[in-house]
Amino acid sequence: MPEESNIHIPGVPASEPASLQEPTTPREPLPPKPDQQAPEAVSPTGSPTGAPATARAQSGQYLTTAQGLRLGDTDHSLKAGSRGPILLQDHHLREKITHFDHERIPERVVHARGAGAHGVFRSYGTAANITRAGFLAKDVETPVFVRFSTVLGSRGSADTVRDTRGFSTKFYTDEGTYDLVGNNIPVFFIQDGIKFPDIIHAGKPHPDREIPQAQSAHDTFWDFVSLHTEAQAHTMWNMSDRGIPRSYRTMEGFGVHTFRFINAEGKTTLVKFHWKPKQGVHSLVWEEAQIINGMDPDFHRRDLADAIEAGAYPEWELGVQTFPDTENQMFEGIDLLDPTKFVPEELAPVQPIGVMTLNANPTNYFAETEQVAFHPGHLVPGIDVTNDPLLQVRLFSYLDTQISRLGGPNFAQIPINRPQAPVNDMLRDGMHQQAVHGGAAPYRPNSLDGGCPFLAGQDVGAFIDVPEELAASIKERKNPASFDDHFSQVRLFFRSLSPVERDHVIQAYTFELGKCYEKSIRERQLAALANVDAELCAAVAKGLGLPAPEATEQVPDSDPSPALSQVGKTWPVAGRVVGILADGDSDLAAVNAARKAFDAAGIVPLVIAPAGGFLGAENDGGVPVQRTYLTARSTEFDAVVVAAPAAPAPDAAPGLDAKAGAPGGAADPRAVLLLTEAYRHAKAIGTWDSGAEALAAAGIPRETPGIVSAGDAESLVSELTALLAAHRVWERFPASPARA
Numbered sequence: 001m002p003e004e005s006n007i008h009i010p011g012v013p014a015s016e017p018a019s020l021q022e023p024t025t026p027r028e029p030l031p032p033k034p035d036q037q038a039p040e041a042v043s044p045t046g047s048p049t050g051a052p053a054t055a056r057a058q059s060g061q062y063l064t065t066a067q068g069l070r071l072g073d074t075d076h077s078l079k080a081g082s083r084g085p086i087l088l089q090d091h092h093l094r095e096k097i098t099h100f101d102h103e104r105i106p107e108r109v110v111h112a113r114g115a116g117a118h119g120v121f122r123s124y125g126t127a128a129n130i131t132r133a134g135f136l137a138k139d140v141e142t143p144v145f146v147r148f149s150t151v152l153g154s155r156g157s158a159d160t161v162r163d164t165r166g167f168s169t170k171f172y173t174d175e176g177t178y179d180l181v182g183n184n185i186p187v188f189f190i191q192d193g194i195k196f197p198d199i200i201h202a203g204k205p206h207p208d209r210e211i212p213q214a215q216s217a218h219d220t221f222w223d224f225v226s227l228h229t230e231a232q233a234h235t236m237w238n239m240s241d242r243g244i245p246r247s248y249r250t251m252e253g254f255g256v257h258t259f260r261f262i263n264a265e266g267k268t269t270l271v272k273f274h275w276k277p278k279q280g281v282h283s284l285v286w287e288e289a290q291i292i293n294g295m296d297p298d299f300h301r302r303d304l305a306d307a308i309e310a311g312a313y314p315e316w317e318l319g320v321q322t323f324p325d326t327e328n329q330m331f332e333g334i335d336l337l338d339p340t341k342f343v344p345e346e347l348a349p350v351q352p353i354g355v356m357t358l359n360a361n362p363t364n365y366f367a368e369t370e371q372v373a374f375h376p377g378h379l380v381p382g383i384d385v386t387n388d389p390l391l392q393v394r395l396f397s398y399l400d401t402q403i404s405r406l407g408g409p410n411f412a413q414i415p416i417n418r419p420q421a422p423v424n425d426m427l428r429d430g431m432h433q434q435a436v437h438g439g440a441a442p443y444r445p446n447s448l449d450g451g452c453p454f455l456a457g458q459d460v461g462a463f464i465d466v467p468e469e470l471a472a473s474i475k476e477r478k479n480p481a482s483f484d485d486h487f488s489q490v491r492l493f494f495r496s497l498s499p500v501e502r503d504h505v506i507q508a509y510t511f512e513l514g515k516c517y518e519k520s521i522r523e524r525q526l527a528a529l530a531n532v533d534a535e536l537c538a539a540v541a542k543g544l545g546l547p548a549p550e551a552t553e554q555v556p557d558s559d560p561s562p563a564l565s566q567v568g569k570t571w572p573v574a575g576r577v578v579g580i581l582a583d584g585d586s587d588l589a590a591v592n593a594a595r596k597a598f599d600a601a602g603i604v605p606l607v608i609a610p611a612g613g614f615l616g617a618e619n620d621g622g623v624p625v626q627r628t629y630l631t632a633r634s635t636e637f638d639a640v641v642v643a644a645p646a647a648p649a650p651d652a653a654p655g656l657d658a659k660a661g662a663p664g665g666a667a668d669p670r671a672v673l674l675l676t677e678a679y680r681h682a683k684a685i686g687t688w689d690s691g692a693e694a695l696a697a698a699g700i701p702r703e704t705p706g707i708v709s710a711g712d713a714e715s716l717v718s719e720l721t722a723l724l725a726a727h728r729v730w731e732r733f734p735a736s737p738a739r740a
């Protein structure tokens with residue numbers, strides 16, 4: 001407040017105005033600002049000042065307007081009489097409706113549907129000799145935010161579609177924010193980012209009717225892919241089980257491009273990033289994925305949030321494949337700048353450099369998961385980009401897209417995007433500016449703000465671009481010849497899979513091409529498959545009812561990479577879900593013993609019964625029911641135990657109102673469906689002797705792999721646990737009908 005008022009009140013003699021001061025008088029330098037955060041006099045969420053950031057936004061005592069005015073009524077608009085028109089002067093109504101009208105922001109042009117989580121990354125320090133990135137030094141812990149996503153679907157689309165998954169990690173390091181914006185597939189559709197609008201326009205719904213949503217099984221996608229052979233590599237991964245992960249928690253992640261590490265001495269090493277899930281790598285089967293899209297379109301999102309809420313924190317090890325930074329940037333004949341190529345782990349092992357644990361769900365989806373803004377150009381000292389032409393275009397695109405998506409250039413000030421390192425930039429003004437910048441000289445050089453802020457040298461953590469020597473070159477629109485091989489790694493991938501995984505690939509191509517109307521597109525894609533593998537091509541052609549074409553290219557063979565297959569390994573069982581079909585006539589003591597044994601193994605047992613509530617007496621050995629026949633579907637479970645003793649009457653036709661387990665009654669068709677699906681999807685099934693008839697009702701032969709029967713609950717649980725470790729009973733999958 002001015003000491004003396006300068007306001008002139010008519011009739012009162014005005015005092016002399018205070019002498020004006022020169023506003024730009026040089027003065028002592030201002031101390032650097034700790035960060036851009038505006039002081040919070042009151043919580044912007046309306047929670048009591050001083051409450052933790054996670055306090056509920058609605059916990060303040062009185063409802064107010066955005067200006068803090070207390071409200072006495074928010075249910076009735078201001079009207080000219082109770083039956084009269086609403087008055088324009090109703091400022092509360094207008095504020096409430098106007099804000100609502102603008103609640104949505106544009107969804108991401110790709111990767112619109114996603115789920116996020118907070119966590120921490122702990123570095124092993126094993127990479128400290130090849131990078132000077134502070135967060136990769138030994139035992140450094142760095143907060144992270146991760147967003148998983150699908151690529152093609154809209155924000156409200158289903159989770160378990162066949163698609164690539166995004167795997168973006170924001171490391172809030174002391175040296176600035178580092179973003180690793182990767183996918184669950186290590187190769188990409190295109191070699192040069194200039195084609196990104198083409199592949200995305202082809203994959204998105206058709207522009208006339210806007211269908212199909214979140215699908216690649218349509219003409220425009222396969223039109224582009226079949227005309228554009230460099231996309232065959234990524235498409236092959238999509239058609240494999242990798243395209244339908246069981247959970248975000250069971251996906252690998254890849255940085256895709258080759259990046260460059262720089263150590264304290266300035267020595268550079270080329271690296272490829274890998275995230276390895278400690279939970280194991282698992283996928284759905286296609287029919288399961290399709291059912292889930294209807295039963296629970298939020299399957300992956302729910303799975304991630306539930307696991308974190310239950311304290312089963314998912315973990316990934318971060319690893320790198322390392323390559324000498326040679327002049328030609330080739331490794332074993334693979335061009336490290338070609339993003340449609342991967343380097344088999346057998347040629348360059350993945351070396352672990354740290355572990356990430358996701359341990360907290362977002363408090364608010366919009367504020368955090370929707371507004372988080374990743375950018376491959378968010379780098380820290382010790383990590384730099386390469387000349388991969390896909391990465392180079394991404395370096396432009398991500399910053400650009402946030403400006404329209406988040407409404408201006410100040411998105412770094414949104415809480416989830418705020419660096420946790422001191423920020424001292426000279427970026428000013430713009431839409432949604434939150435900071436109140438002091439000082440008079442947001443430019444360099446300046447004398448008015450004492451020359452502040454100063455430039456840093458490498459010794460105090462400046463990012464120094466690698467002084468890369470570039471070969472004399474011609475300005476041209478052209479790829480190097482080493483980008484020309486579009487088939488050898490597609491073949492390498494296919495031939496590295498187990499027979500059952502190859503069958504899934506065959507079925508996926510047959511499904512997707514079967515959804516294309518244009519015969520010429522199907523034929524052209526078959527011609528591409530002929531160059532990949534004759535058996536694959538013939539099987540898909542058979543399924544489509546078309547002749548199999550001959551190969552047109554001489555494609556070199558390479559050694560298979562067993563690391564690519566998900567079959568034949570075992571994984572931890574913690575967090576897997578088992579359904580126990582039971583009813584009032586079940587041996588409830590045995591059901592409870594099984595629940596206890598599953599629980600002890602870290603497996604989640606869910607009891608499925610004809611109706612909710614309790615089986616037996618609530619406080620006397622009863623069993624709580626978590627799912628009913630109406631709410632359960634086999635797709636939620638990794639294995640099923642049949643504890644219902646009911647023998648379906650041999651001559652009773654199953655009817656919808658039949659009660660499962662009723663002595664002498666027909667088996668409930670929903671219980672039968674649950675069992676047949678679990679069987680078809682190669683899941684382990686366990687029974688007590690009494691459950692045998694239920695299996696018979698579902699047409700499940702007892703003497704097949706993965707059907708276990710035991711006298712007591714503990715041995716049953718231990719046999720099922722062993723089967724769960726392999727994820728599925730792989731040998732139960734029938735050979736592809738197209739191959740038969």
Ligand code: HDE
Nearest residue numbers: 108111147166167168182183193196256393394397398401
């Ligand atoms: Fe992206 N990509 N992309 N992309 N991408 C976006 O950025 C783009 C590419 C990836 O959870 C957009 O903020 C171009 C490869 C993920 O918020 C956009 C090219 C890889 C996410 C964009 C690529 C990715 C995105 C849309 C070719 C794997 C989700 C919204 C040059 C290494 C990030 C946004 C999140 C998002 C552009 C290729 C992964 C438009 C131009 C290769 C995981 O900027």
